[in-house]
Amino acid sequence: MANVVLKDIIKRFGSVQVIHGIDVSIADGEFIVIVGPSGCGKSTLLRMVAGLETVSSGDIFIGDEAVKDKEPMERDIAMVFQNYALYPHMSVRQNMAYGLKIAGVPKDEIRQKVDEAARLLELTLLLDRKPRQLSGGQRQRVAMGRALVREPKVFLFDEPLSNLDAKLRVQMRLEIKELQNKLGITSLYVTHDQVEAMTMADRMIVMNEGVAEQIGTPLDVYEMPRTLFAAQFIGSPAMNIFDARVEKGQVRLGKIALGKTKCKTGAVKLGIRPEHFIPAKQGKLKVKLKIAEPLGANTLIYGEVADTNLPIVISLAGVHQIDGNNDIMGFSVDKAHIHLFDAPSGKRLAD
Amino acid sequence: MEKRVTFRGWLLPILLIAPQIVISLIFFFYPAAQAVWQSLFIPDPFGLSARFVGLGNFEFLLSDPFYRASFFTTALFSILVTAFAMVPALFLAVLADRLIKGSSVYRTMLIWPYAVAPAIAGVLWLFMFNTRVGLASWYLGQFGYDWNHVLNGGEAMGLVVLASAWGRISYNFLFFFAALQAVPRSVIEAAAIDGAHFWRRFFTIVLPLISPTTFFLLVVNVVYAFFETFGIIHTITAGGPQQSTTILVYKVFADGFVGQDLGSSSAQSVILLFVVGLLTVIQFKYIEKRVHY
Numbered sequence: 171m172a173n174v175v176l177k178d179i180i181k182r183f184g185s186v187q188v189i190h191g192i193d194v195s196i197a198d199g200e201f202i203v204i205v206g207p208s209g210c211g212k213s214t215l216l217r218m219v220a221g222l223e224t225v226s227s228g229d230i231f232i233g234d235e236a237v238k239d240k241e242p243m244e245r246d247i248a249m250v251f252q253n254y255a256l257y258p259h260m261s262v263r264q265n266m267a268y269g270l271k272i273a274g275v276p277k278d279e280i281r282q283k284v285d286e287a288a289r290l291l292e293l294t295l296l297l298d299r300k301p302r303q304l305s306g307g308q309r310q311r312v313a314m315g316r317a318l319v320r321e322p323k324v325f326l327f328d329e330p331l332s333n334l335d336a337k338l339r340v341q342m343r344l345e346i347k348e349l350q351n352k353l354g355i356t357s358l359y360v361t362h363d364q365v366e367a368m369t370m371a372d373r374m375i376v377m378n379e380g381v382a383e384q385i386g387t388p389l390d391v392y393e394m395p396r397t398l399f400a401a402q403f404i405g406s407p408a409m410n411i412f413d414a415r416v417e418k419g420q421v422r423l424g425k426i427a428l429g430k431t432k433c434k435t436g437a438v439k440l441g442i443r444p445e446h447f448i449p450a451k452q453g454k455l456k457v458k459l460k461i462a463e464p465l466g467a468n469t470l471i472y473g474e475v476a477d478t479n480l481p482i483v484i485s486l487a488g489v490h491q492i493d494g495n496n497d498i499m500g501f502s503v504d505k506a507h508i509h510l511f512d513a514p515s516g517k518r519l520a521d
Numbered sequence: 522m523e524k525r526v527t528f529r530g531w532l533l534p535i536l537l538i539a540p541q542i543v544i545s546l547i548f549f550f551y552p553a554a555q556a557v558w559q560s561l562f563i564p565d566p567f568g569l570s571a572r573f574v575g576l577g578n579f580e581f582l583l584s585d586p587f588y589r590a591s592f593f594t595t596a597l598f599s600i601l602v603t604a605f606a607m608v609p610a611l612f613l614a615v616l617a618d619r620l621i622k623g624s625s626v627y628r629t630m631l632i633w634p635y636a637v638a639p640a641i642a643g644v645l646w647l648f649m650f651n652t653r654v655g656l657a658s659w660y661l662g663q664f665g666y667d668w669n670h671v672l673n674g675g676e677a678m679g680l681v682v683l684a685s686a687w688g689r690i691s692y693n694f695l696f697f698f699a700a701l702q703a704v705p706r707s708v709i710e711a712a713a714i715d716g717a718h719f720w721r722r723f724f725t726i727v728l729p730l731i732s733p734t735t736f737f738l739l740v741v742n743v744v745y746a747f748f749e750t751f752g753i754i755h756t757i758t759a760g761g762p763q764q765s766t767t768i769l770v771y772k773v774f775a776d777g778f779v780g781q782d783l784g785s786s787s788a789q790s791v792i793l794l795f796v797v798g799l800l801t802v803i804q805f806k807y808i809e810k811r812v813h814y
Contacts (some may be wrong), residue, residue, distance in 0.1 A: 223712075242714045243716040255708045258730065259729040268717075269715035316711075473737075
């Protein structure tokens with residue numbers, strides 16, 4: 171177990187810089203999720219921690235030890251790959267024992283550790299099978315088992331659930347989180363799925379185009395997104411973003427005044443989450459309703475802000491029907507749920 | 522979904538496989554049957570008459586020390602050729618696998634020897650090791666080694682093995698290279714994280730994963746060493762000195778077409794047929810079990 175510190179990590183492939191200085195300090199036992207769209211550099215960042223990619227500049231510390239120039243095997247880490255990367259010619263037991271065997275652990279001890287890990291992951295009955303005889307979820311578990319028998323300082327997960335079906339993904343998500351809680355091993359987990367990030371992370375790193383847009387707890391990021399990107403990436407359905415103006419201390423969306431602000435006069439990006447609209451007859455925000463998607467627990471309503479053609483998504487609890495006659499409905503929004511971002515830079519503006 | 526095509530009648534399918542069957546019948550089964558038939562006769566030197574001798578030809582062959590020596594020569598030659606054709610090819614493929622830039626140039630250059638016809642390759646090596654004017658033998662002479670494969674059976678064997686394996690390395694390289702490229706990167710990376718150094722990874726992960734290719738090449742190379750090396754042996758040593766490089770196939774030629782003993786030559790072909798058949802069966806039965814597909 172160990173803390174992990176990334177100091178101003180930069181990665182270049184030839185002349186192309188893909189990661190532009192990531193700084194983060196991870197406490198011992200913390201579960202960090204690195205989340206972002208594909209191509210944002212999240213996997214590259216993880217692979218640099220693993221030692222599978224070189225670091226162009228910056229430093230990586232695992233347990234206060236600089237590991238930048240060390241081989242993967244010298245870093246005392248374990249990694250779970252997206253495609254599991256099991257050794258196809260070895261049985262489950264051999265797969266899990268491979269690392270220990272190389273480390274020169276005595277045979278009895280290997281046996282004991284593998285049995286223990288197998289029990290923990292409910293793999294005991296599968297130990298003599300080959301990977302190709304296992305289902306996706308079972309392979310995933312073997313990959314986990316291979317990582318945890320070695321009792322590494324840090325666990326690295328590279329999109330470990332993206333090859334599983336939706337139901338299994340939810341189940342494995344819980345299992346991984348539970349296991350990490352029990353073992354208390356510092357973990358870095360890469361995913362493009364914001365739900366995984368929200369549910370699993372102690373803290374998350376929201377990445378975009380090689381930059382850490384925000385580092386914070388899931389609720390922090392949800393409630394106080396620091397950038398427009400973080401605001402749109404986290405939360406489902408995504409936050410509504412409008413081009414708005416601040417005039418005389420008032421936020422204005424077209425002609426509608428939505429509340430006071432201390433921000434300077436000028437163009438801003440206005441963000442409101444779909445779930446933060448409250449139906450109100452006298453609400454200032456009039457919405458022309460177009461399509462409703464009842465999901466059971468809630469209903470997604472797609473429409474346009476009245477008198478404009480700005481698209482808007484609203485999520486209401488319970489079941490709602492609309493009759494498709496372009497009805498107008500009024501909504502109000504709590505001032506606390508209005509997010510303002512600087513128009514060119516996308517940075518959050520002080521409320 | 523059923524991938525096989527089902528035909529309604531029998532005429533079309535027969536027509537479709539007919540060319541293959543006709544070719545096999547004319548060029549493989551007919552000569553093979555002829556060889557079996559001829560192996561039971563001793564013809565006169567002019568080919569005007571033949572005397573039926575039953576298994577006499579076989580009896581004579583199996584008690585002939587030269588023929589038994591040729592068996593041993595063939596075994597040694599095939600093992601050496603297969604080893605020298607496969608091990609360097611694998612090594613070169615491993616090196617090429619790690620290349621990022623210029624790998625296509627490297628690959629193309631490694632493939633060239635394969636395009637050289639066996640007889641030409643034989644002449645090439647013969648020139649290099651010519652006891653009077655050969656470049657290689659001259660250099661060996663400078664180091665005080667007196668190369669003479671015309672008199673020394675061991676050197677003759679070494680030379681034909683080298684010449685036979687040389688062109689074959691390209692072929693094997695291509696297959697090994699493709700196999701190595703097909704090994705998933707992440708599996709190698711997982712092994713690296715598990716603590717395995719390069720050679721350990723190679724022997725415990727990579728080699729088992731490319732074993733189907735290795736097995737295929739083993740079969741193909743043994744067959745090559747048995748049959749297709751004729752041109753090289755013929756140009757370099759003509760089976761000499763003192764039959765030290767006379768492998769079974771060469772002896773079939775030498776006894777049949779040089780010695781004009783067609784009966785014995787046919788009998789040898791029949792024996793060869795059985796030997797190769799047996800070898801292939803053994804390979805598939807025992808070695809394939811250890812291959813991970």
